Amino acid sequence: MKFLAITLIVHRPDPITGVHKPTHDRFREVLDNALLAEELGFDGFGVGERHERPFISSSPTVVLSHIAALTRRIRLFTAVTTLSLLDPVRAYEDYATLDHLSGGRLDLIIGKGNGSAQRELFHVTSEDQWDRNAESYEVFRKIWRQDKVTADTRFRPPLTDAEVWPRPYQQPVRVWHGSATSKESVDLAARHGDPLFSANVSNPIEPYAELIRYYRERWEFYGRDPAHIAVGAGTAGIYVAPTSQEALAAYRPIFESNLAFFRKAGLPLVFETLADFVERSSALIGSPQQVIDKVHRYHEQFGHTVVHLHADANGLTESQHRASLELFQSEAAPVLRREIPDPPFAWGPVLPASPLAQESIRV
Numbered sequence: 064m065k066f067l068a069i070t071l072i073v074h075r076p077d078p079i080t081g082v083h084k085p086t087h088d089r090f091r092e093v094l095d096n097a098l099l100a101e102e103l104g105f106d107g108f109g110v111g112e113r114h115e116r117p118f119i120s121s122s123p124t125v126v127l128s129h130i131a132a133l134t135r136r137i138r139l140f141t142a143v144t145t146l147s148l149l150d151p152v153r154a155y156e157d158y159a160t161l162d163h164l165s166g167g168r169l170d171l172i173i174g175k176g177n178g179s180a181q182r183e184l185f186h187v188t189s190e191d192q193w194d195r196n197a198e199s200y201e202v203f204r205k206i207w208r209q210d211k212v213t214a215d216t217r218f219r220p221p222l223t224d225a226e227v228w229p230r231p232y233q234q235p236v237r238v239w240h241g242s243a244t245s246k247e248s249v250d251l252a253a254r255h256g257d258p259l260f261s262a263n264v265s266n267p268i269e270p271y272a273e274l275i276r277y278y279r280e281r282w283e284f285y286g287r288d289p290a291h292i293a294v295g296a297g298t299a300g301i302y303v304a305p306t307s308q309e310a311l312a313a314y315r316p317i318f319e320s321n322l323a324f325f326r327k328a329g330l331p332l333v334f335e336t337l338a339d340f341v342e343r344s345s346a347l348i349g350s351p352q353q354v355i356d357k358v359h360r361y362h363e364q365f366g367h368t369v370v371h372l373h374a375d376a377n378g379l380t381e382s383q384h385r386a387s388l389e390l391f392q393s394e395a396a397p398v399l400r401r402e403i404p405d406p407p408f409a410w411g412p413v414l415p416a417s418p419l420a421q422e423s424i425r426v
Contacts, residue, residue, distance in 0.1 A: 065107065068371070069373065072093055078321055089119065103389060114185070124160075146175070148187055172239040211224045213225070249281065263361075272365060296369070299344040301387060303354055304390070
């Protein structure tokens with residue numbers, strides 16, 4: 064099993080202290096957390112893409128490029144690249160450049176994005192967002208694989224024998240499809256033989272498990288080998304302590320502050336008590352053994368081989384956050400790595416494909 068640390072770069076007051084860091088300091092914190100993730104042995108670090116409050120993650124390629132310059136080993140993920148909002152040609156140029164600068168350490172997680180404010184900002188409607196996402200991915204995918212691209216597009220000017228530079232480092236880059244609620248993204252992933260990454264954050268396990276089952280069905284429908292499936296899954300939070308009592312005591316004020324924030328913002332409340340949140344959400348809060356048991360419980364339904372954890376302190380002190388991640392990596396991660404398999408592909412840079420493999424990619 065592989066482990067990612069992921070941030071959406073939420074920029075709002077600390078849920079405990081109420082301190083609202085300057086934007087510059089918040090970005091510095093993201094860089095520090097990426098360095099910590101590499102130091103502690105995480106397999107990947109991800110940066111989200113959002114174009115509305117309270118996020119400042121509108122330029123993930125810029126942030127990830129800076130992280131690439133500071134790190135050497137850790138893979139770099141987008142979480143998620145909102146292709147429904149982007150010109151696929153411009154997105155390709157940015158990410159191909161980033162992949163070269165990082166030495167082939169890039170993985171993309173794509174998705175349609177969410178939120179009415181960012182749809183309005185980019186003049187995307189709730190009715191056409193799925194079509195935009197699919198079209199952008201088809202074009203993006205072609206550009207990464209072909210030296211010249213022709214595409215009859217609806218949402219950007221058509222392409223005729225277009226050449227887009229730089230040509231890629233990884234051939235091709237690995238693209239995961241982010242899935243939260245919709246079968247469209249699941250089917251798109253299965254159709255192209257791409258891995259799936261379940262959001263697995265806001266709700267109990269059932270709706271996510273149902274989409275992952277559908278992904279497996281569609282994978283086989285398209286004639287693909289089930290042994291080649293790779294699924295990743297998110298978590299709703301993390302705090303690992305030597306005992307469950309210590310973990311609950313430390314996390315309770317964070318949960319209660321977040322609950323008050325959701326109520327004030329008029330957001331739906333799925334878990335109204337800490338006990339329910341710990342039991343029925345994907346949050347990993349407790350002793351190392353409790354964390355191991357919960358990941359196994361989710362793995363029984365998902366069959367996932369990658370997990371993302373929150374890279375940010377999210378109300379914890381810096382020392383609490385570091386101690387939690389250290390304990391996870393020293394006592395929980397080794398057991399999970401041993402007991403749950405890795406994804407069915409190499410985790411290092413994806414080397415240029417052979418001519419035969421390149422031909423099969425184009426089919």
